[in-house]
Amino acid sequence: MTTADALFDRQLKALAMVFEDDIRPGANYELVVEHGGQAWVSGQIPRLQGQIVCTGRVGQDLTLEEARAGARVSTLRALAILRQQLGSLARVERILRVTVYVQSAADFTQQSEVADACSDILYSVFAPNGGHTRTSVGVYQLPKNAALEIDLVAAVRPA
Amino acid sequence: MTTADALFDRQLKALAMVFEDDIRPGANYELVVEHGGQAWVSGQIPRLQGQIVCTGRVGQDLTLEEARAGARVSTLRALAILRQQLGSLARVERILRVTVYVQSAADFTQQSEVADACSDILYSVFAPNGGHTRTSVGVYQLPKNAALEIDLVAAVRPA
């Protein structure tokens, strides 16, 4: 087992998180498209075993800390999907972009602090090359009333 | 005429949709930038012959079904733009990413169902390689009060 995979499993264990054995898209799209040295991952809401575990408007229906917990689920789900597609997270060279969409209350301005929970995981799993660019914004609504959604683009090595 | 172009024309015909002969950007940007095997398409609102045909807040001013009709216009417009730029849709190898922004009512959570109308077209036109990643979010406002906006990134073959 490679380092990134081992670090990923450690994160899952620390957070007592178990994803489906075979993660499937919720509708007619692909979880990942790999092409030309890049892997694009579809937007992930905080879903575990078919259950959305973090819903509502952050700063109103749930706290920053609860949103950060949801961001960890979305991030690890995106990585679980990458591993499922690539065979191993060792194939990830760099995370090029993470976009974090936070379903926000009208006066909630801590989208960056929600996104930090995502970034922390990326740095841990892909150390020492976990550096990534990031955009975080506060949206009005998300599919299935999810509190947040995260998508990413990775640079990957050939299999 | 190649298959993807023929399938695209079939979609246009089925929906009785006709785009301008020479689609131009609404302001000072490009409709497509092609570089390094990728074609990036600017965000498209549901515009036909200069007319925006789907406006308002989905789940309040218009129904899911009306938003899905608008998503078909935006998607086919993005593909019309790609064909105009590339010469033929046969040059599209894969759609890497589609992002669907839906101008949503405060309690509208079916952004994925709007985006499905976009995905259905991509699968039809680029069969059997129509698979793509997708992110759909609910935003607060869109240019010109459009009900939705769709952008995409495609992997393309050399001319």
Next chain:
Amino acid sequence: MTTADALFDRQLKALAMVFEDDIRPGANYELVVEHGGQAWVSGQIPRLQGQIVCTGRVGQDLTLEEARAGARVSTLRALAILRQQLGSLARVERILRVTVYVQSAADFTQQSEVADACSDILYSVFAPNGGHTRTSVGVYQLPKNAALEIDLVAAVRPA
């Protein structure tokens, strides 16, 4: 000094704008990731010398013209970051995508007009290759109550 760098400095001077000598990310992410001929730049709010200079909801707390001034700060900041990373803006071949997120009032629909201020700068600095694709949307909230946020992806030449 290359043309793009000179044109960039001219813009900074015309707007009397000075960025930090060493721009650093606000949290645990990277300002730029360069890989495979692309440079991805993190979302930039209108920040000058550590100060956010354009906050509030456009169309309610501030005018279109004020938002356009903020868009110039975010755009030039993104370019300052690119220059810091690449050594010179002459290494930029094309801007592939700009995404402009505008924190909007419920009835503000001129996100494109805000984004035009960004596009004007890109055309000026990278003439005659300033063409770029663009998506502009109206979001509900942004980090630190910023009025807008801009991220971009550039195609770059080897150093």
